[in-house]
Amino acid sequence: MTSIFDENGKNIPCTVIEAGPCVVTQVRTKEVDGYEALQLGFDDKAEKRANKAELGHVKKAGVSPKKKVVEFQGFEGEYKLGDTLTVEEFVEGEFVDVSGTSKGKGFQGVVKRHGFAGVGQSTHGQHNRLRAPGSIGAASYPSRVFKGMRMAGQMGAEKVTVQNLRVLKVVPEKNLLVVKGCVPGHKNAYVIVRK
Numbered sequence: 001m002t003s004i005f006d007e008n009g010k011n012i013p014c015t016v017i018e019a020g021p022c023v024v025t026q027v028r029t030k031e032v033d034g035y036e037a038l039q040l041g042f043d044d045k046a047e048k049r050a051n052k053a054e055l056g057h058v059k060k061a062g063v064s065p066k067k068k069v070v071e072f073q074g075f076e077g078e079y080k081l082g083d084t085l086t087v088e089e090f091v092e093g094e095f096v097d098v099s100g101t102s103k104g105k106g107f108q109g110v111v112k113r114h115g116f117a118g119v120g121q122s123t124h125g126q127h128n129r130l131r132a133p134g135s136i137g138a139a140s141y142p143s144r145v146f147k148g149m150r151m152a153g154q155m156g157a158e159k160v161t162v163q164n165l166r167v168l169k170v171v172p173e174k175n176l177l178v179v180k181g182c183v184p185g186h187k188n189a190y191v192i193v194r195k
Contacts, residue, residue: 001182004168014168015183017098019193020086020175023063024079028071037073040085041066042190068190087175090195095164100184100191104157109133114150160184 003013026039043066047055050065058065061081079085090096110116110133118131133152138145162183169178183191 004178012168012180013182014178014180017177017179017183017191017193018175019090019177020084022085023061023066024081024083024085025058025061025063025066025069027079027081035073037071038075038079039069039071041069043067070192072194086172087170087177088172090167090170090177090193092167092170094167094195096167096179097161097163097194098165098179098183098191099159099161099194100189102156102158102160102184103186105155107153108155109152110150113152113155116150 001013001015003011006012020042022040022042024038025041028035028037028039030036041058041063045065045067047065050058054065063082105112109131111118111131116131116133119126119129119134133150136145136149136151162181165179165181165183167177168180170176171178177193185191
């Protein structure tokens, strides 16, 4: 993340996304596939890193293999194999949804993962149970722990979509998109931007 100043001198937090150039690697049609969509590839990959299926797939479009390939539905206009889409698809002031994989935080306890308060030396003579979950509710009836009980476990590394981020700036010469706020994922992570 970074920040920029608007015309009123207000400091706005924002994220810079490299959004292109994306190459059309496949055009899905209703007659052949049963639905209409565009498959876009981003970020070149060395040919020796691609398997034969990938090489055969991009050979039809006449482009090099791509690290990230995603399908999008609802594109207006006619596109054919090998066409290139740039950041100029976006307009300053419009709102976009950004999807990505959130940062992985490993195995975390209930205080960090679910916001439990912990016992916190307040009562019961506790001295070493400050961040423990406490009772989980099971006794001789129902003799089990209910599904969905909030406990310690793996946190993060899941798909997250942040909706309605305003496009602050479009920089076509460098294919950069500046959106207000934060997006999921670590630095240099792949994200999907939808209108």
